[in-house]
Amino acid sequence: MNLWKDFNQGIIKENPVLRLMIGLCPTLAVSNNATNALGMSVAVAFVLICSNWVVALIRKITPDEIRIPIFIIVISTFVTISDYIMHAYYPDLYAALGVFVPLIVVNCIILGRAEAFAYRNPVLNSILDGVGMSLGFALALVSIGVIREALGAGSVFGITLFNPAVAATIMILPPGAFITIGFIMAFLNKAEKKVQ
Amino acid sequence: MGKMVKLGLILAIFCVISAGGLAYVYMMTQPKIDQNAQLALERSKQEVMPASGKGMAVIVEPQGYGGKVKMMVGVDESGRVSGVKILEHRETPGLGAQIVTSKFLGQFKGKTIADKLEVEAITGASISSRAVAAGVKEALEKVKTKK
Numbered sequence: 001m002n003l004w005k006d007f008n009q010g011i012i013k014e015n016p017v018l019r020l021m022i023g024l025c026p027t028l029a030v031s032n033n034a035t036n037a038l039g040m041s042v043a044v045a046f047v048l049i050c051s052n053w054v055v056a057l058i059r060k061i062t063p064d065e066i067r068i069p070i071f072i073i074v075i076s077t078f079v080t081i082s083d084y085i086m087h088a089y090y091p092d093l094y095a096a097l098g099v100f101v102p103l104i105v106v107n108c109i110i111l112g113r114a115e116a117f118a119y120r121n122p123v124l125n126s127i128l129d130g131v132g133m134s135l136g137f138a139l140a141l142v143s144i145g146v147i148r149e150a151l152g153a154g155s156v157f158g159i160t161l162f163n164p165a166v167a168a169t170i171m172i173l174p175p176g177a178f179i180t181i182g183f184i185m186a187f188l189n190k191a192e193k194k195v196q
Numbered sequence: 197m198g199k200m201v202k203l204g205l206i207l208a209i210f211c212v213i214s215a216g217g218l219a220y221v222y223m224m225t226q227p228k229i230d231q232n233a234q235l236a237l238e239r240s241k242q243e244v245m246p247a248s249g250k251g252m253a254v255i256v257e258p259q260g261y262g263g264k265v266k267m268m269v270g271v272d273e274s275g276r277v278s279g280v281k282i283l284e285h286r287e288t289p290g291l292g293a294q295i296v297t298s299k300f301l302g303q304f305k306g307k308t309i310a311d312k313l314e315v316e317a318i319t320g321a322s323i324s325s326r327a328v329a330a331g332v333k334e335a336l337e338k339v340k341t342k343k
Contacts, residue, residue: 032289066203070210077214081221088225091232095284152290169290169320 006117006125010132016109017140018185023109027141028177030100034157037145038138039093043086043101045134047078048110049127054078055118056126062119071114072105079104109137144180148172244270244279251278254338258331261323262286265295269304269335277307277332285324292324300325309336 014020017027023044030040054074055062062070083101086094094101104110113133118126150156152171154164170176241253251272257264266284271277280301287293294300295318303315313333317325 061206063203063206066207069207073207073210073214077217080218084221084225084229088228088232091236167290172290173288 003125003128006121007128007132010129010134010136011139012136014133015136015140016112016133017137017181018188020112022112023107023137024181026100026103026107027144027181028174030097031141031144031148031177031180032172033149033153033155034142034145035093036096037141038157039086039090039097040100041134041138041141043082043097044104044107044109044137045131046082047075047104047107048113048134048137049130050078051075051110052113052118052126052130053123055114056121056123059119067119068111068115071111071119075110075114076105109133140184143184144177147180147184148176152176240268240281240283241270244268244281246270246272246278248272252339252342254335255283256331256334256338258327258334260285260287260295260327261292261321262288265324265327265331267328267331269332271336271339275308275336275339277304277336280304280328280332282328287321287324291318292321294318294321295324295328301328304329304332307332307336309333309340 010016012019016022017024026040026044030036051071051074055071058070058074079102082104086097086101113129117129121129146156148171150161151168152173154160154162154167168176171180244253245251251270253268253270255266255268257266259265263286264284265282265287268281268283269277270279282296282301285293285295287295300315300318304313307313313329315325315329
């Protein structure tokens with residue numbers, strides 16, 4: 001029951017992007033098309049699940065005073081690993097995501113979960129929390145990416161839906177990210193009020 | 197004092213473990229990364245060079261709207277542009293980023309250094325379009341001085 005809750009809460013109830021409003025920087029930057037959004041979600045999921053796992057594993061031997069530098073070492077190690085692997089095996093995706101892969105280090109979702117959850121909970125719960133939060137992040141990022149790409153470039157995952165000449169280019173530029181995320185949050189808040 | 201040393205040592209141990217792990221992953225992936233870069237370069241060369249394989253391919257980096265536009269220009273023996281390929285750019289998505297389309301780049305084909313590089317610019321991206329034209333011109337001049 002408790003395990004299920006730890007897994008579940010990140011998806012909608014405490015969705016990192018749409019509810020906790022953390023990790024907005026990569027969300028705004030790489031959600032201009034669905035493919036980039038998905039690639040970013042996978043990289044963040046890898047780092048978040050691994051870092052939650054390791055932080056929970058070493059929490060008993062981590063001195064309280066230096067826990068933050070230790071979290072950062074753990075996180076940046078996994079970020080660098082994902083950076084190397086993506087560069088070697090998915091060069092196209094790597095070229096598209098560019099600087100935002102190394103910047104996963106400062107994605108506050110990951111440090112936030114390490115500090116608020118993994119440092120205080122057993123390994124299995126922490127891994128599940130990582131999986132749930134990653135799914136929540138992916139859900140938010142991919143829906144924003146799909147909406148922006150569809151309205152702004154007339155395609156979804158690179159498959160053309162309609163003539164891109166009539167698409168609203170603003171949607172794949174930075175303002176489109178703010179507009180989309182605002183509408184999704186408003187919609188979620190409204191839906192929540194109705195449920196209550 | 198003793199505590200400080202202890203904490204420092206713990207942190208150092210974590211760093212060593214992390215560095216060791218990274219060194220291993222680096223060794224595993226680096227050959228593949230180099231190979232990818234080499235392959236991409238070869239492929240671009242094949243794309244811009246004339247079918248005969250005779251000529252030159254030069255890389256130029258004109259200043260675009262969002263930064264340098266790294267591009268490869270193929271020039272055949274008679275000094276005509278045989279192909280243009282954008283390797284790296286940071287132009288605006290949806291506008292300047294359209295410089296990579298073959299519809300735009302095709303316009304440079306067959307141009308020589310004597311031609312005025314007046315091409316149909318992309319709507320909303322005249323700076324990016326001009327940057328590519330300047331790059332082609334620079335490449336043609338480079339080829340000319342090398343001969």
